[in-house]
Amino acid sequence: MIDIETVAGEEEEAPSRFRQATLGVVGLVAVLAAVLATVQLDASQRESRALAMASRLSVDVSAGTTASMIVATLPLESVQQALSLGVESTSRSIGALEDEALGPLEEIRAAPDAAASERLLAIAGELGEAPEPGGPLDAYAAGLLTARVDDLFALSEDQNAQITIAEAYGARSARGVLGLSLLALAGVLAGLASVMGAGRAGSASLAVAAVVTALAAAAGLSAVL
């Protein structure tokens, strides 16, 4: 003979275990969502920071390159002008040797330009001088004037490093978003399971929700490691 109270108790026990499992999955989804959101926010922010730093460094490289080119060009052009005057003087002297009539006067005319060429070479050499430390020029402009190729290469390497960091954290952020998306799906499936109840469909929905939650946890773990 069937004991009604035993059957009723068994019927209460099965839905209760199903309900416990459903609520457990929902709670676990909430905790994982909090953890994954934190991980994803951190990765996303680090990516943004690295990209901004890379942009800043590219500005530094560009400014340093342009400034050093301007500063290096001036003495070169000045030296060219000084040398040109010297060449002109020398040409005049050579021409004077070949012309008996005008030669003596032209030789006298050539000498001042030869002396001027020497003085202008010295002046040209001063034009590209670096600022003295602690001088009146502000530190940033002084840094641009004294930027060397090695300094610019170092900045460029720093920029590349920041881009690498941005890419790494971007991938982590993407895995975090994947985990959060899976958690949203798991939450929906768990809710569906609670609506459908402890039948075959509800149990299947809850099982899939548990699996998706595990996948989300794996995605979150890969976002951290």
Add this chain to the structure above:
Amino acid sequence: MSVAARPGTERDGRAVALLLACAAAAAAIIATRAAFLSSDASGAWQEALRVEVKRGAAAVETIRHVYSSEARIAFAVARASVRQEEFSRAAGEQTGEAAEILAFEAAVQQRVVDALLPAAAIASDPRYARPSGGFDLVARLADVRAEQPDLVALDPEPPQQEGDDAATKAVLLLATVVPVALTLLIGSLAQAFARRRRALLVLGTTSLSIGATLAVLVELMS
């Protein structure tokens, strides 16, 4: 009387619902605040970038003005001035026609100097003159930079640091949602396990209090 009809069970059920509602509200508030802080961080980093661009452009333009525009005219004046001096000295050492030719060349170079000097800010200012006949371009650059102190004062580091601080605060604040979310888990378990509901309620309330307190501490963090 069925289990579900006991007054204590009803009270506990309402307590669980209240706990879950409080946890959900706390999580929403904290997450929203963290989102705003994260947005502030991004904005500050972009501001640092804008300042960096402005600073670099201003400095490069000033350097170009002094070392390309002004310095070229100054060197042209120096070229004519040095030639004028050498021709004058040579004229003094000669006599007759040679002296006249050299003096004429010196006069020509002097006319060049006189013509270019009004346009040569560096060459016409004795503060930048050097004994060699050259010019102190660094001093000129410093003076031109000093005419625009707001551009010299540009510094991207303060907004960069503001962004770093806001980002750190955002992550820490969002991390305090974890104990709050734990409250949701405990509340769910309290709903499921009626026999242990009281103990789980106490545990859940503790977890929520910890999360809320940590969130307030992080928010007050400078």
